[in-house]
Amino acid sequence: MKKSIIIFSIAILSSACNNFDEDININPNAPSQASGTQLIANAMTSLPGLSSTTSGEFMSQYLSETQYVNASLYPQSSTSFYWLYQGPLMNLEAVLESDDLSGNEGPVANQLAVAKILKSYYMWHTTDRWGDVPYTEALQGADNFTPAYDTQESIYTNLFAVLKEAKDQVVPGTISNDIIYNGDMDKWVKLGNTIRMLMALRLSEVNPTLGQQEFTAAMQDGVLASNDDNLVFKHLQDGNFQNYWYGQIDLQGREWWALSTTLVNKMKPYADPRLPIYGNPNRTDGEYTGLVFGDTEDYDTEKYSLLGSAIHEQDSPVYLVTYAQTLFAMAEAAKIGWVTGGDAEAENYYNLAIENSMNQWGADISTLASFMAQPDIAYNPNTAVEQIATQRWIHLFMHGYEGWAEYRRTGFPDNMVSPGGADVPNRQIYIEAEQFNNTVNYNEAVQRQFGGTESLYGKVWWDVN
Template identity: 25%
Template sequence: MKRIFNTLFLLSLIALSSCSEFLGDNVDPNRATSATPELVLPNALTRTASLTRSFNTSAGWIVGYTANAGGYGGWGSTVTYNFTTGSYAGTWESTYDDLNNYQYIEESTADFPELGYYNAVAKVMKVYDFQMLVDVFGDLPYTEGLQGSANVTPGYDDQVSIYQDFVAQLDAAIDVFANSTVAQPMGNGDVMFGGDVDEWAKFANTLKLRVLIRLASSDEGNSFATSALASIDTGIGFLEEDAMVNPGYIASSGKQNPYWETYHTNASGSLSGSGRSAIPSTYVYSFYNGNKILDQGRGAAVYREFPTGTPRGQLGNLTDNPAALSNQTSWYVGEGTGVNASNTIGLLKSRTAGVPMMLAAESYLLQAEAYMKGYISGDDAAAFEEGVIASYRYLYKEASGEVRAGMDPVADFETYKADNPDNYLVVYDLAATDEERLEAIITQKYIALNFIHGQEAWAEFRRTAYPAIVNGSSVASETFASILSTSTRADKLPVRFLYPDTEFQLNPNNVPTGMDQFVNTIFWQGQ
């Protein structure tokens, strides 16, 4: 059974190592008995990319990026939010499995300064994975976790203390990236930044900014966070380019871009089930079609046949809808079908495109909030505009990573403002209060993260209550809460996942009990 201790693979390496001392040199040269950090890192990053897709899919249903197409069954807990301890057990187990990879890298490089970059990357990516877990489960096995057979019933750490330790881990990693004089280049082992440690430092600093902003939103973490924000090293910088993982995706089963595999077609060209059963919600579409905001550039890049073809019969009604079930996925805007689908712009760019781990758009919008609130010194209006332009730029890129010829993110942003001249959600200078400025920042983050990082959009909604919804409304453009919700909250939404049944079976004395998906909020969430 997969749990939070080291994988059987790593345990077998230890066993094999011990046996070799007893048996001498009687070793099969064709059978690997060890794994190096150089070999483990690309696999770990690739698994994290798949995890990010998984978290996005789970949260995307909740935060209104996707809805259930009419005619599809089997989505009971998704549309009612009546979660059980089995609902997200796989998410828990898969994330801890991935964390074990990074733990192995960190432990095996700890005494080798020449492998310092691998050690620092492992620290950063453990924060990345653990934050996704905290943001949906709360308290976790953290300081006693990842110890393998040395502790199979680890205690749970308080989520605020976990977040605070994230800062220490990221600081340690940034110091290595910025100052190590002996660490050897990572080269091809780094399938995210190609060994560019300056980019890793910026990524870690941006992740730190995300952590501290959430800490600052809570009573328990505010003092710690504001102090840490005041001393954040802006000289390191923050992400200015999208952080992408690409291990060399190919048109082969299980080796394609995981978003493409889930929502477009498999390697043989058969349309994926999720690409038909998951369709755009009316709520999110209203930020493109003029109901809330008119966004001609990004609308055409995100939704097939925008603006005439997608809205009708594609937006989450729960009646039988044959067109939504038989046509290709709404998020593919290119030409061709099946194996003949072309490389294109938008969200589903190609089978071989990289997976975004953090968008430059999110980086700039995090900075905008930090500047607006006075956490650090900077121009919030400029960062806001750079964030929206970066969102256009990501969508206008083809699988190669280059913006398609003839497309201009800056010019289309100017059109965006001209199409919405009186809307402070678009024209930042029109926001008259800090609350309106925050709403504009988070709303644009919601748009930028659409179908990419639903887990981040859901976290930001719970933290800020933006983008705004109308509680209790049955109008699809006014709320993304399911009409079949069983939630007891005014907004009719869940606030967390439930701990998996495996923890109640194997770690019953430590797992928190009595959790309710509508009551027990994550520490940074407002009521």
């Protein structure tokens, strides 16, 4: 009997050992592959990268460099878009191309709709920075390492259609792992419509007919209706998901960035209540003092207003698409005749935009009435487009790439400087690797857009002024 038990035990042990190598590396609590909503959530974690960059702040001249000033002199150097394709866009494409999304994480139609909205937002950001970029042939992995560059015009046209598809396919129900809106599909629909509306306004000079058509349709479909609808990335008091500027300023102790005179000179003379949020008084005389953008001689950090503490706390949020931004767009649309109401409606939207900007930033609105009553701030039909554009640029503080895009389109604010004689760039230069790894398509895109010579001063499709 004992011999039989021993033989049986040896057999069991032998069987277990045969499977040991297979089992030892398996975590029974982890999925074998990421689910659809996990991939979407991972794509969401890249959203701060659209805003939290020194490059974006320099392009819009919100901040001046105090340490490595040459970085802000608009050097003719390239900027990579690979991280966008290899990270968030690839995650979203995996969702859109999947044939086995699980309804256990919310309606599949809603997962696809959110993926389309986010992909559209990332692609809009990408094409507005570089111009023509890979789109229809991109994100195919090993099947195509050398995608063609689509024209920016065709990308815009396609994104309008994709955003409408996303809106139309939403069904009742929430989705899991949504770190932006907690699965609220009504908010996602509003966001998609708002992105479409803001994209349409980019066409104000290059194709106003299509721009007005898409703008009014998106507005009618329902856009952001309060600050509660804002697309905001909410950082955590956690090292893994902390604000970029917290790591740079609080942890590294860097005083490398001051508010620019470009910004301060548009705010301080009017006692703008957002200024104490954006920056701190200097340590010399307690005044709000901007540093000339690109100044290579006098950048003593004691003399200038450094970035406001509320901007670089560990959990400080990043604002991406906002209600105030939506209102500024509608104010401009009313002024240029895209929507009805004329100056009366434009003034109403303009006033609401500033009020909601103040609320978003947590400014002291007890002085809002006196601020709005000042001659340069109060709506003036003769200077309305400049007022709207300038106040929108102020509102977009720290969302540098968006502020820069609006500056390129409108020409406001009107006090941008040219450090070392270098004007504000019109675009960013493609990464050099494309010249060697995707030569034919790269050369074709550069020839088509810029006559074969690439620089910071070639213009993207919608930038016609």
